[in-house]
Amino acid sequence: MDDTLEELFAVIEDRKETLPEDSYTASLFTHEKGENAVLEKLGEESTELVLAAKDDDREEIAYEAADIVYHLLVLLSMKEMSLEDLEAELEARR
Ligand SMILES: N=c1c2ncn([C@@H]3O[C@H](COP(=O)(O)OP(=O)(O)OP(=O)(O)O)[C@@H](O)[C@H]3O)c2ncn1[C@@H]1O[C@H](COP(=O)(O)O)[C@@H](O)[C@H]1O
Structure with missing residues (x-):
């Protein structure tokens, strides 16, 4: 899992x-409202994840969780942050 996240990041x-030109990720960085788009996606996908969980739909839960993780990593990158920032916070809570 660590490798997958690191490779995706x-x-x-x-x-x-x-x-x-053909990259969805690049379009989020170049579009004037790219950051808004990422934040909207995180909001939408969180709602979709909640509904999938309510329905006990494991396939849909995994799909929405993956969407959230991808857009979360894009957001970290937009803020000049990295996986290490996330790891440091998680480690500090152990
Ligand atoms: N993990 C992802 C990923 N997850 C989601 N998305 C895109 O995010 C956009 C929005 O996702 P949604 O599921 O919300 O799309 P949607 O079909 O509108 O669905 P709903 O809103 O109806 O639920 C879609 O265009 C998806 O293709 C992603 N685009 C890219 N990646 C990763 O990023 C890599 C680089 O991609 P490019 O930047 O496109 O080269 C890929 O190889 C993947 O590993």
Whole structure:
């Protein structure tokens, strides 16, 4: 799981750097309202996750959770933060 998150974060950082035209991630960094779009997605997907959990729909829970994790990592990158910031906070709570 750690590797998957690290690899995904590395791809997000690469898209931010190289801004390929066909990249959804890059579009979030270049669009004027990209940050708003990320925040809206996090809100929408959180609601969808709650509904999936209420329905005990494990497949949908995993799908929405993955959407949330992806957009959360994009948000961290937008704020010039990294997985280490998240890990440090989690470690501090142990
Ligand atoms: N993990 C993701 C990922 N999760 C979601 N999305 C995109 O986020 C957008 C919104 O997601 P939604 O599920 O909300 O999309 P939707 O189909 O509108 O669904 P609903 O709103 O109706 O629920 C869609 O365009 C998805 O493709 C993602 N886009 C990219 N990634 C990862 O980022 C990598 C780089 O992608 P690109 O930047 O596109 O090259 C990919 O290889 C993936 O690993």
